[in-house]
Amino acid sequence: MRGTKTLRRTFIKSALVLATGMATLISPYALAKDYPEKEELKFGFIKLTDMAPLAIAYEKGFFEDEGLYVTLEAQANWKVLLDRVIDGQLDGAHMLAGQPLGATIGFGTKADIITAFSMDLNGNAITVSNDIWEQMKPHVPMQADGKPVHPIKADSLKPVVDKYKAEGKPFNMGMVFPVSTHNYELRYWLAAGGINPGYYAPEKGDTSGKIKADALLSVTPPPQMPSTMEAGTIYGYCVGEPWNQQAVFKGIGVPVITDYEIWKNNPEKVFGVSKQWAEKYPITHKAVVKALIRAAAWLDENNNANRPEAVKILSKPNYVGADYEVIANSMTGTFEYEKGDKRDVPDFNVFFRYNATYPYYSDAIWYLTQMRRWGQISEQKPDSWYMDIAKQVYRPDIYATAAKELIKEGKLKAADFPDFATESGFKPAQVDFIDGLTYDGKTPNAYIDQFKIGLKGNEKP
Amino acid sequence: MNIALSNIAWLEPFVKVAKGENVAQNVQLITKTIGIPLVGILVFLMLWSAAANSIDTSLGKFPGPAQVLEQSKNLLAEHFAERERAEAFYERQEERNAQRVKDDPTYVPKIRDYTGKNTYIDQIGTSLVTVLSGFLLASILAIPLGIVIGLSANLHAAFNPVIQIFKPVSPLAWLPLVTMVVSALYVTDDPVVPKSFITSVVTVMLCCLWPTVINTAFGVATIPKDLVNVSQVLRLNWITHVRKIAIPASIPMVFTGLRLSLSIAWMVLIAAEMLAQNPGLGKFVWDEFQNGSSDSLGRIMVAIITIGLIGFFLDRVMLRIQRSVSWDKSATLR
Numbered sequence: 001m002r003g004t005k006t007l008r009r010t011f012i013k014s015a016l017v018l019a020t021g022m023a024t025l026i027s028p029y030a031l032a033k034d035y036p037e038k039e040e041l042k043f044g045f046i047k048l049t050d051m052a053p054l055a056i057a058y059e060k061g062f063f064e065d066e067g068l069y070v071t072l073e074a075q076a077n078w079k080v081l082l083d084r085v086i087d088g089q090l091d092g093a094h095m096l097a098g099q100p101l102g103a104t105i106g107f108g109t110k111a112d113i114i115t116a117f118s119m120d121l122n123g124n125a126i127t128v129s130n131d132i133w134e135q136m137k138p139h140v141p142m143q144a145d146g147k148p149v150h151p152i153k154a155d156s157l158k159p160v161v162d163k164y165k166a167e168g169k170p171f172n173m174g175m176v177f178p179v180s181t182h183n184y185e186l187r188y189w190l191a192a193g194g195i196n197p198g199y200y201a202p203e204k205g206d207t208s209g210k211i212k213a214d215a216l217l218s219v220t221p222p223p224q225m226p227s228t229m230e231a232g233t234i235y236g237y238c239v240g241e242p243w244n245q246q247a248v249f250k251g252i253g254v255p256v257i258t259d260y261e262i263w264k265n266n267p268e269k270v271f272g273v274s275k276q277w278a279e280k281y282p283i284t285h286k287a288v289v290k291a292l293i294r295a296a297a298w299l300d301e302n303n304n305a306n307r308p309e310a311v312k313i314l315s316k317p318n319y320v321g322a323d324y325e326v327i328a329n330s331m332t333g334t335f336e337y338e339k340g341d342k343r344d345v346p347d348f349n350v351f352f353r354y355n356a357t358y359p360y361y362s363d364a365i366w367y368l369t370q371m372r373r374w375g376q377i378s379e380q381k382p383d384s385w386y387m388d389i390a391k392q393v394y395r396p397d398i399y400a401t402a403a404k405e406l407i408k409e410g411k412l413k414a415a416d417f418p419d420f421a422t423e424s425g426f427k428p429a430q431v432d433f434i435d436g437l438t439y440d441g442k443t444p445n446a447y448i449d450q451f452k453i454g455l456k457g458n459e460k461p
Numbered sequence: 462m463n464i465a466l467s468n469i470a471w472l473e474p475f476v477k478v479a480k481g482e483n484v485a486q487n488v489q490l491i492t493k494t495i496g497i498p499l500v501g502i503l504v505f506l507m508l509w510s511a512a513a514n515s516i517d518t519s520l521g522k523f524p525g526p527a528q529v530l531e532q533s534k535n536l537l538a539e540h541f542a543e544r545e546r547a548e549a550f551y552e553r554q555e556e557r558n559a560q561r562v563k564d565d566p567t568y569v570p571k572i573r574d575y576t577g578k579n580t581y582i583d584q585i586g587t588s589l590v591t592v593l594s595g596f597l598l599a600s601i602l603a604i605p606l607g608i609v610i611g612l613s614a615n616l617h618a619a620f621n622p623v624i625q626i627f628k629p630v631s632p633l634a635w636l637p638l639v640t641m642v643v644s645a646l647y648v649t650d651d652p653v654v655p656k657s658f659i660t661s662v663v664t665v666m667l668c669c670l671w672p673t674v675i676n677t678a679f680g681v682a683t684i685p686k687d688l689v690n691v692s693q694v695l696r697l698n699w700i701t702h703v704r705k706i707a708i709p710a711s712i713p714m715v716f717t718g719l720r721l722s723l724s725i726a727w728m729v730l731i732a733a734e735m736l737a738q739n740p741g742l743g744k745f746v747w748d749e750f751q752n753g754s755s756d757s758l759g760r761i762m763v764a765i766i767t768i769g770l771i772g773f774f775l776d777r778v779m780l781r782i783q784r785s786v787s788w789d790k791s792a793t794l795r
Contacts, residue, residue: 035561040573047751058576064553067561071576074748076738089656223751230519246753250519317760318578321752 036067036284044075044084044093047223047320048240049331050120050269051094052310053351055319057295065294066287074318077221078177085274086111092288094119095272098179098367100393105368107179107202107376112275116398117289118359119269119296121350124182124259125244125335126189128157128236129229133254133338135160147341151261151434154193161195161214174220174228174237178209181268183217184370185259186238190215191453192262192435199375199461209374211461229253240268241330241349242322249326254338257434258345264432265347265354267363278398289402293357297412300352307332355418359399361425362441364390369444373454380458386444396425524759529766532759540580547575579740585767588730588741591658592775595665596726603670603722604715607677608707617678628671632664632729636736639663657739664733665726672721680714681707716783723779727772742768 045051054072057063063070075081075093082099084090086109100113128136139156141149164171175183178200187197198213200206210216220228225243228234230252237243238259247253259266271292278285298306311328314320320327329336335345350356365386371377400420406412429440437450449456474487474494506526513525524532551572558570579587610617643660684707692706734743746764749757 035565035568039571040576061553064557067557069554069573069576074751223753226519226753252519315754316578317748317752317754321748321754321757323754323756326754 034283036287037281038091038284039067040069040071041091041284041288042071042073042089044073044081044090045319046078046081046094046221047074047322048094048123048269049242049314049320049327049349050123050240051319052299052314052331052349053119053271053292053295054094055313056298056310057291059313060295060298062291062294062298063288066291068284068287068291072319078180082109082111082113085113085272088274088277091277092271092273095270096177096180096182097267097270097363098181098184098371099177100270100272101364101367101389102179102371102376104393105371105377105389107371108207112392113272114275114278114393114395115270115272115359116278116285116395116402117271117292118267118357118363119271119292119351121265121268121354121356122258122260122347123268123330123349124185124238124240125255126186126236126238126257126259127225127229127244127247127253127255129232129253130251132157132160132235133256135163136256148338150257150337150343152256153434154190154195156193157190157256158194165214171215172234173215173217174225174234174239175217176222176225176239177219178207178376179367179371181259181266181367182238182240183209184367184374185262185266186217187370187374189238189257189262189434191451194453196453197374199455201375201378201461203378203460209376211375226250226252242320242326245326245329245336246322248329248336248339249323251339255335256337258335258348260345260348262434263430265350265356267356267360267366270359278395282398286398286402286405289399290406293399293403293406294411296352296357297416300350300356304333304346352416357399358418358423359394359396359425360427360441361387361390361394361396362427362439364394365441365444366439369439369448372444372448373451375455375461378460380445383442383444390425394425396423518758520753520758521755524762528759529762532756532763535756536581536760536763540582543577543580546577550575550577581745581763584741584745585771587658587739588734588743589771591661591734591739591741592665592723592726592730595662595730596669596723598662599666599670599722599726600673600719602666603673603718604677607674607715607718608681608703608711610674611678611681611711612703612707614682617682624671624674627667628675630668632668632732633736635664635667636660636733639667640737655739657737660737661730661733661739661741664737665729668729669722669726672725673715673718676714676718676721677711680711680718683714684710713783713787716779716786720776720779720783723775724772727768727775731768 043054045054058070058072073090075084075090078096078099081090081093082095082103085093085095086103095113095115097115097118100115102108103111103113136152136156137148139159140152143149161171173186175186177183190197196212196214197217198209198215199211200209201211208218218234220234220237222239222243225234225237225239226246229237229247230250236253244255248255259268271288273285299310308328311324311331314327314331315322315324329342330345330348333344333346333348334342335348336342347353368377368386368389372381403412403417404420407414407417426441429438431438433439437447439447448454455461474490477487478484478491510525510527513523513528516523554572558568558572561568562570606620610620640660643656643663647656647659688706688710692702697705730741731743731746733739734741735747736743738744738747742764746761749760749764
């Protein structure tokens with residue numbers, strides 16, 4: 001079909017090999033520049049809009065600019081994706097922030113996974129089925145125009161859950177993975193409204209997370225969330241986009257709250273690679289991070305001016321594949337709650353602003369505090385332990401090297417990044433949580449002790 | 462003229478009508494062989510269209526013929542667009558290689574394969590390669606096994622229970638085991654073919670083995686007594702008996718088995734690809750289901766029709782072969 005061109009290519013290929021073979025003979029001591037050790041890479045992703053930096057780095061040629069030939073491959077679910085990174089079938093992947101941490105501390109599969117690039121902030125929401133929404137609605141405070149007051153708290157869900165409990169019916173909800181942001185966000189929201197999402201007890205072999213639970217959470221792969229809820233297996237779920245907007249379009253559910261309202265500018269996905277891989281291919285790793293930083297910057301450039309183009313790319317069947325309108329709803333700064341109730345959430349998807357791509361230790365520690373809160377970490381750990389794990393998994397040093405090169409090459413400005421000379425890796429104490437608590441990454445144990453629902457000190461579930 | 466066209470049987474009446482031979486009879490023949498099936502298809506399309514309009518899913522209406530046609534066009538257009546992108550990719554790569562050789566003369570340039578997506582046409586290709594590999598592998602195992610079993614009543618009695626037990630096993634049941642075994646045994650740093658391909662091929666093989674074994678064995682076991690007698694009179698040794706008597710005599714049955722096997726192989730493949738995530742039509746259907754866009758159902762329908770057409774085509778090819786090797790020209794094969 002492309003006969004002549006292929007032929008020509010084959011010819012060029014052999015000619016090139018010959019020519020350079022001779023060149024090698026002539027000048028065996030030529031200086032090698034910093035070329036990537038491995039040029040053909042395969043990265044995995046899950047069909048979610050926050051895989052955008054990977055798609056953009058590919059489509060805009062940022063990977064190729066670094067001399068990388070990348071294949072992007074959608075994975076069936078988070079477990080398959082992690083396993084394939086561990087056994088080397090994938091060179092790296094779009095991961096849940098909890099995955100490298102969970103793998104390193106040995107919750108689930110034990111493996112050393114690191115990250116030098118945080119992919120985005122926010123981007124998730126909690127959706128409930130139409131039926132549950134009708135039951136919640138009488139308890140939701142309303143504005144003068146008849147629309148609900150946001151953020152909607154789980155307080156309004158509590159009577160519904162209590163009713164199900166009294167009738168002896170399980171109240172099932174879906175999240176995407178035991179160590180996913182979605183699991184912790186859903187739990188945070190439920191617990192803030194007085195609903196116990198249940199504890200894990202890995203020391204007793206219980207990894208289902210349903211001990212003492214009012215609402216039973218179980219794992220469903222993101223793209224299957226809407227159809228699972230439609231089938232009535234779950235009453236609600238927490239997932240990334242476009243699967244909340246999909247529920248609105250399909251008319252099967254109502255997103256009640258975005259994660260931006262649960263914790264303003266919370267860190268979301270990371271780009272994870274195995275530690276072994278990163279040590280074997282340091283230059284490649286740095287090149288990948290460079291390409292991804294450029295992609296993230298492109299996504300947020302000129303006040304999200306490139307977002308429509310990004311949405312078009314993401315709606316291709318080999319990336320996210322959902323309809324343009326569905327993806328555009330959240331990616332272009334709005335979010336549709338109940339059908340017709342479209343509100344501005346300009347920071348629903350943040351890819352680069354607010355140093356979104358920098359791997360903060362304090363972000364890693366927040367995830368670890370939630371793992372302890374719900375029993376995934378079965379015993380009390382000193383603050384120093386949290387620090388050690390964060391430093392093992394989050395690698396701002398690699399990020400800084402990549403960013404400095406981009407600044408040197410003139411592709412980005414120093415002002416786009418944190419000041420690497422003084423950056424400690426800890427964000428200042430954060431207060432924008434739905435339950436009004438304060439989080440300071442330097443004192444994880446003090447933070448854990450503040451929660452009404454959750455394990456404290458050396459408690460066991 | 463007649464000789465040249467005699468291969469294309471359905472054209473014959475047209476030629477005759479054109480020539481003015483037996484016009485009335487041939488027009489009737491045309492109506493029967495082409496007209497009636499055409500009416501059948503038209504009625505089906507109408508019923509489909511009407512039914513599609515009244516089925517509402519959460520992804521929009523069920524795709525009717527019009528949407529399917531539109532999506533086929535889209536898929537084809539995407540294929541050509543992707544080919545152009547592939548060309549651009551190779552050109553960029555050549556430039557980059559040339560630049561790098563200039564900077565670093567020790568570099569041995571390498572042309573890497575296109576990293577973009579598999580188009581629909583590529584996926585059809587992968588599916589065909591997979592199914593034919595599995596079928597070939599199954600045939601290589603099944604025909605000799607069938608001959609050996611067919612020649613000896615004792616062996617037949619010994620193997621028969623095993624065959625009967627494995628014959629009805631669905632590919633979905635085999636797949637987990639095959640996946641684990643392939644992962645354990647197929648370990649290389651630089652795999653020539655991907656693991657998922659091997660998994661699909663082996664699954665297809667396991668499922669389409671049996672019809673060929675059973676039919677070959679039956680064919681060999683029921684060689685006409687006269688032929689066996691001839692062999693005994695001539696005192697043919699075992700090898701010659703197999704070569705000169707058993708194989709030729711059982712060929713029609715072997716092909717009956719092969720034809721059944723191939724149609725099973727094709728059916729199994731789609732399921733195996735869906736689960737093993739081997740890039741092919743099965744994976745295409747699964748991916749579109751996951752995407753859940755408003756085009757998804759239409760695209761899945763395109764795949765279903767493609768799967769049907771290819772299955773039909775494969776069967777016709779086998780039928781052709783079966784007819785040409787069958788010595789009993791009086792038997793009607795359909």
